[in-house]
Amino acid sequence: MNTQDAKRVLETALICAQQPLPLRELRLLFDQQLGADTLRTLLDEIARDWQGRGVELVTLASGWRFQSRPEMQPYLARLQPEKPPRYSRAVMETLAIIAYRQPVTRGDIEDIRGVTVSTQVIRQLEERGWVEVIGHREAPGRPALYATTRQFLDDLGLGGLDGLPPLDAPGALPQALESPLQAALAQQLPLLDASSETHAAAVPDASAPAATTEPSSAHGADHTPSQP
Structure with missing residues:
Protein backbone atom coordinates (compact mmCIF):
# COMPACT_ATOMS: atom_id res chain seq x y z
CA MET A 1 0.00 0.00 0.00
CA THR A 38 5.36 5.51 10.36
CA LEU A 39 1.80 6.09 11.52
CA ARG A 40 2.79 9.25 13.39
CA THR A 41 4.43 10.57 10.24
CA LEU A 42 1.30 9.84 8.19
CA LEU A 43 -0.94 11.42 10.83
CA ASP A 44 1.22 14.54 10.88
CA GLU A 45 0.89 14.75 7.10
CA ILE A 46 -2.89 14.40 7.34
CA ALA A 47 -2.99 17.15 9.95
CA ARG A 48 -1.10 19.44 7.57
CA ASP A 49 -3.41 18.46 4.69
CA TRP A 50 -6.41 19.64 6.71
CA GLN A 51 -4.92 22.97 7.77
CA GLY A 52 -7.16 25.89 6.92
CA ARG A 53 -10.34 23.79 6.90
CA GLY A 54 -13.25 23.81 9.31
CA VAL A 55 -12.12 20.61 11.00
CA GLU A 56 -8.70 19.57 12.22
CA LEU A 57 -6.89 16.40 13.22
CA VAL A 58 -5.72 16.56 16.83
CA THR A 59 -4.00 14.24 19.28
CA LEU A 60 -5.63 13.83 22.68
CA ALA A 61 -5.05 11.81 25.81
CA SER A 62 -6.87 8.80 24.32
CA GLY A 63 -5.66 9.05 20.73
CA TRP A 64 -6.29 10.90 17.48
CA ARG A 65 -9.54 12.37 16.21
CA PHE A 66 -11.03 14.91 13.83
CA GLN A 67 -12.89 17.78 15.48
CA SER A 68 -14.31 21.14 14.53
CA ARG A 69 -12.09 24.15 14.98
CA PRO A 70 -13.00 26.50 17.86
CA GLU A 71 -13.86 29.34 15.49
CA MET A 72 -16.57 27.18 13.92
CA GLN A 73 -18.48 26.79 17.20
CA PRO A 74 -20.64 29.93 16.81
CA TYR A 75 -21.95 28.58 13.50
CA LEU A 76 -22.53 25.06 14.79
CA ALA A 77 -24.40 26.48 17.78
CA ARG A 78 -27.06 27.80 15.39
CA LEU A 79 -28.10 24.20 14.75
CA GLN A 80 -29.11 24.01 18.42
CA PRO A 81 -30.73 27.38 19.13
CA GLU A 82 -32.03 26.45 22.59
CA LYS A 83 -29.86 27.96 25.30
CA PRO A 84 -28.37 25.18 27.44
CA PRO A 85 -28.80 25.30 31.21
CA ARG A 86 -26.00 26.75 33.27
CA TYR A 87 -23.75 24.38 35.15
CA SER A 88 -23.89 24.66 38.92
CA ARG A 89 -21.18 26.35 40.93
CA ALA A 90 -20.83 23.20 43.04
CA VAL A 91 -20.01 21.02 40.02
CA MET A 92 -17.49 23.36 38.45
CA GLU A 93 -15.66 24.27 41.66
CA THR A 94 -15.41 20.61 42.64
CA LEU A 95 -14.11 19.67 39.20
CA ALA A 96 -11.62 22.55 39.25
CA ILE A 97 -10.21 21.47 42.61
CA ILE A 98 -9.81 17.88 41.45
CA ALA A 99 -8.22 18.96 38.16
CA TYR A 100 -5.70 21.36 39.70
CA ARG A 101 -4.92 19.61 42.99
CA GLN A 102 -5.33 15.93 42.16
CA PRO A 103 -5.28 13.50 43.75
CA VAL A 104 -7.60 14.80 46.47
CA THR A 105 -10.08 13.32 48.91
CA ARG A 106 -13.62 14.50 49.44
CA GLY A 107 -12.42 16.02 52.71
CA ASP A 108 -9.74 18.00 50.86
CA ILE A 109 -12.38 19.39 48.52
CA GLU A 110 -14.61 20.37 51.42
CA ASP A 111 -11.71 22.08 53.21
CA ILE A 112 -10.90 24.11 50.11
CA ARG A 113 -14.49 25.02 49.22
CA GLY A 114 -15.58 25.62 52.78
CA VAL A 115 -18.83 23.69 52.34
CA THR A 116 -19.97 20.09 52.35
CA VAL A 117 -19.53 18.39 48.98
CA SER A 118 -22.74 16.70 47.87
CA THR A 119 -22.46 13.00 47.10
CA GLN A 120 -24.53 13.75 44.00
CA VAL A 121 -21.87 16.11 42.66
CA ILE A 122 -19.12 13.49 42.93
CA ARG A 123 -21.34 10.73 41.58
CA GLN A 124 -22.40 12.70 38.52
CA LEU A 125 -18.83 13.71 37.71
CA GLU A 126 -17.93 10.02 37.91
CA GLU A 127 -20.88 9.04 35.72
CA ARG A 128 -19.87 11.67 33.18
CA GLY A 129 -16.46 9.99 33.04
CA TRP A 130 -14.47 13.03 34.17
CA VAL A 131 -13.50 11.86 37.65
CA GLU A 132 -12.47 8.50 39.07
CA VAL A 133 -11.06 6.95 42.24
CA ILE A 134 -7.37 6.14 41.75
CA GLY A 135 -6.50 4.94 45.23
CA HIS A 136 -6.93 5.59 48.94
CA ARG A 137 -5.01 7.80 51.35
CA GLU A 138 -3.27 6.03 54.19
CA ALA A 139 -5.22 7.83 56.88
CA PRO A 140 -8.03 6.88 59.26
CA GLY A 141 -10.90 5.53 57.19
CA ARG A 142 -8.67 5.33 54.08
CA PRO A 143 -10.62 7.99 52.15
CA ALA A 144 -10.84 7.66 48.38
CA LEU A 145 -8.52 9.74 46.21
CA TYR A 146 -10.09 11.41 43.19
CA ALA A 147 -8.41 12.41 39.94
CA THR A 148 -9.50 13.39 36.45
CA THR A 149 -9.68 10.92 33.56
CA ARG A 150 -8.65 10.64 29.94
CA GLN A 151 -12.24 11.45 29.00
CA PHE A 152 -11.96 14.78 30.83
CA LEU A 153 -8.89 15.65 28.77
CA ASP A 154 -10.51 14.43 25.55
CA ASP A 155 -13.58 16.62 26.12
CA LEU A 156 -11.27 19.61 26.60
CA GLY A 157 -9.18 18.73 23.56
CA LEU A 158 -6.04 18.25 25.66
CA GLY A 159 -3.30 15.67 25.41
CA GLY A 160 -2.28 15.79 29.09
CA LEU A 161 -2.68 17.61 32.38
CA ASP A 162 0.22 19.88 31.51
CA GLY A 163 -2.08 21.42 28.90
CA LEU A 164 -4.42 22.85 31.54
CA PRO A 165 -4.27 26.66 31.42
CA PRO A 166 -3.32 28.64 34.53
CA LEU A 167 -6.10 29.82 36.79
CA ASP A 168 -7.39 33.24 35.74
CA ALA A 169 -8.57 34.16 39.22
CA PRO A 170 -9.20 32.51 42.59
CA GLY A 171 -12.48 30.63 42.76
CA ALA A 172 -13.00 30.37 39.00
CA LEU A 173 -12.07 28.03 36.20
CA PRO A 174 -9.89 29.43 33.41
CA GLN A 175 -12.05 30.93 30.68
CA ALA A 176 -10.51 28.50 28.19
CA LEU A 177 -12.12 25.61 30.10
CA GLU A 178 -15.53 27.07 30.85
CA SER A 179 -17.10 26.92 27.40
CA PRO A 180 -16.29 23.28 26.50
CA LEU A 181 -17.13 22.07 30.00
CA GLN A 182 -20.38 23.99 30.10
CA ALA A 183 -21.38 22.57 26.72
CA ALA A 184 -20.59 19.02 27.78
CA LEU A 185 -22.36 19.39 31.10
CA ALA A 186 -25.43 20.80 29.40
CA GLN A 187 -25.61 17.69 27.24
CA GLN A 188 -24.80 15.10 29.89
CA LEU A 189 -25.63 16.32 33.41
CA PRO A 190 -28.84 17.68 34.94
CA LEU A 191 -28.58 21.09 36.53
CA LEU A 192 -27.63 20.71 40.18
CA ASP A 193 -29.11 22.88 42.91
CA ALA A 194 -26.39 24.71 44.83
CA SER A 195 -28.76 27.09 46.64
CA SER A 196 -28.02 25.44 49.98
CA GLU A 197 -24.35 26.41 49.75
CA THR A 198 -23.72 29.77 51.27
CA HIS A 199 -20.07 30.29 50.50
CA ALA A 200 -17.03 28.77 48.83
CA ALA A 201 -13.34 29.20 49.32
CA ALA A 202 -10.97 29.95 46.45
CA VAL A 203 -9.72 27.20 44.19
CA PRO A 204 -6.04 26.85 45.07
CA ASP A 205 -3.16 27.84 42.89
CA ALA A 206 -2.16 25.01 40.56
CA SER A 207 1.44 25.37 41.69
CA ALA A 208 0.60 24.49 45.30
CA PRO A 209 1.83 21.05 46.38
CA ALA A 210 -0.71 18.26 46.32
CA ALA A 211 -1.41 16.02 49.30
CA THR A 212 0.85 13.04 49.95
CA THR A 213 -0.83 9.91 48.68
CA GLU A 214 -0.42 6.18 48.30
CA PRO A 215 -2.60 5.12 45.39
CA SER A 216 -3.83 1.54 45.36
CA SER A 217 -5.22 1.33 41.84
CA ALA A 218 -3.59 0.42 38.56
CA HIS A 219 -2.85 4.10 37.89
CA GLY A 220 0.00 4.03 40.41
CA ALA A 221 1.66 7.10 41.82
CA ASP A 222 1.66 8.88 38.48
CA HIS A 223 -1.88 9.09 37.19
CA THR A 224 -1.23 11.66 34.48
CA PRO A 225 -2.73 10.24 31.27
CA SER A 226 -0.08 8.98 28.91
CA GLN A 227 0.32 10.21 25.39
CA PRO A 228 -1.34 8.09 22.65
Missing part, protein backbone atom coordinates in the same frame (compact mmCIF):
# COMPACT_ATOMS: atom_id res chain seq x y z
CA ASN A 2 1.40 3.37 -0.98
CA THR A 3 1.48 6.43 1.27
CA GLN A 4 -1.55 8.10 -0.29
CA ASP A 5 -3.72 5.01 0.12
CA ALA A 6 -2.59 4.61 3.72
CA LYS A 7 -3.57 8.21 4.46
CA ARG A 8 -6.99 7.63 2.91
CA VAL A 9 -7.53 4.62 5.15
CA LEU A 10 -6.51 6.59 8.22
CA GLU A 11 -8.73 9.53 7.31
CA THR A 12 -11.73 7.27 6.78
CA ALA A 13 -11.25 5.47 10.09
CA LEU A 14 -10.77 8.68 12.05
CA ILE A 15 -13.74 10.45 10.49
CA CYS A 16 -16.04 7.48 11.11
CA ALA A 17 -14.83 6.73 14.64
CA GLN A 18 -17.02 7.67 17.59
CA GLN A 19 -14.03 8.04 19.93
CA PRO A 20 -10.36 9.04 19.59
CA LEU A 21 -8.27 6.21 18.13
CA PRO A 22 -4.90 5.36 19.70
CA LEU A 23 -1.97 4.17 17.62
CA ARG A 24 -2.45 0.55 18.69
CA GLU A 25 -5.92 0.54 17.10
CA LEU A 26 -4.80 2.43 14.01
CA ARG A 27 -2.14 -0.22 13.44
CA LEU A 28 -4.90 -2.83 13.17
CA LEU A 29 -6.06 -1.10 9.98
CA PHE A 30 -2.85 -2.27 8.33
CA ASP A 31 -2.61 -5.69 10.00
CA GLN A 32 0.23 -4.40 12.20
CA GLN A 33 2.45 -3.93 9.12
CA LEU A 34 3.00 -0.22 9.76
CA GLY A 35 5.01 0.79 12.81
CA ALA A 36 4.09 3.51 15.28
CA ASP A 37 6.68 5.95 13.90
